[in-house]
Amino acid sequence: MIAVGPEDTADVVEIDQVIVDVASDTRWFTYLDVAGSNVDVHVGDGRLVLQDELPDAAFDVLVVDAFSSDAIPVHLLTREAVALYLRKLSPGGVLALHITNSNLALSPIVDGLTADGGLAGIELDLDKLHLCTLDLVVDNVHGHVVLLPVNPEGSDGSE
Numbered sequence: 001m002i003a004v005g006p007e008d009t010a011d012v013v014e015i016d017q018v019i020v021d022v023a024s025d026t027r028w029f030t031y032l033d034v035a036g037s038n039v040d041v042h043v044g045d046g047r048l049v050l051q052d053e054l055p056d057a058a059f060d061v062l063v064v065d066a067f068s069s070d071a072i073p074v075h076l077l078t079r080e081a082v083a084l085y086l087r088k089l090s091p092g093g094v095l096a097l098h099i100t101n102s103n104l105a106l107s108p109i110v111d112g113l114t115a116d117g118g119l120a121g122i123e124l125d126l127d128k129l130h131l132c133t134l135d136l137v138v139d140n141v142h143g144h145v146v147l148l149p150v151n152p153e154g155s156d157g158s159e
Contacts (some may be wrong), residue, residue, distance in 0.1 A: 004038045006096050009055060012039060013046040047076055050088055057090050065098040067106055069144075077106070082113050086150060093150045099128075100143030121148035 004010045014020050020043055020131050026033050042049045057104050075081060099106035107123060114121055126143040149157050
């Protein structure tokens with residue numbers, strides 16, 4: 001889920017055209033319709049779309065949310081992938097990895113990647129987090145998210 005304000009833009013990448021079709025059908029969902037031109041939806045493999053179609057240093061926040069199914073796209077959790085993510089972030093940007101998976105503990109993998117890249121981040125256990133935003137209180141949220149801020153000078157992902 002993303003939130004886009006009037007001055008914000010978002011690029012969303014989804015590998016499955018059927019999901020995009022359902023999300024775009026206003027009989028079930030209105031978010032993309034309401035967001036209008038502030039959200040660009042790309043269909044394809046997220047890493048390839050990011051690599052080939054989206055500009056470097058263009059994103060304040062990059063969210064990778066592809067690990068909750070039984071089939072983990074391991075190519076999204078490699079040194080090369082993290083270098084790509086960092087290259088796409090603007091100086092001071094944040095990489096958010098949603099690493100919730102009921103079959104595999106991904107924290108040690110992410111820990112290794114961050115150590116290899118000289119990065120420091122924070123892992124949020126959403127099961128223990130009580131989120132309050134405006135009039136909305138969100139409880140019973142499950143999962144783990146790792147936030148990796150890029151230094152203010154930026155990073156090209158090189159070691």
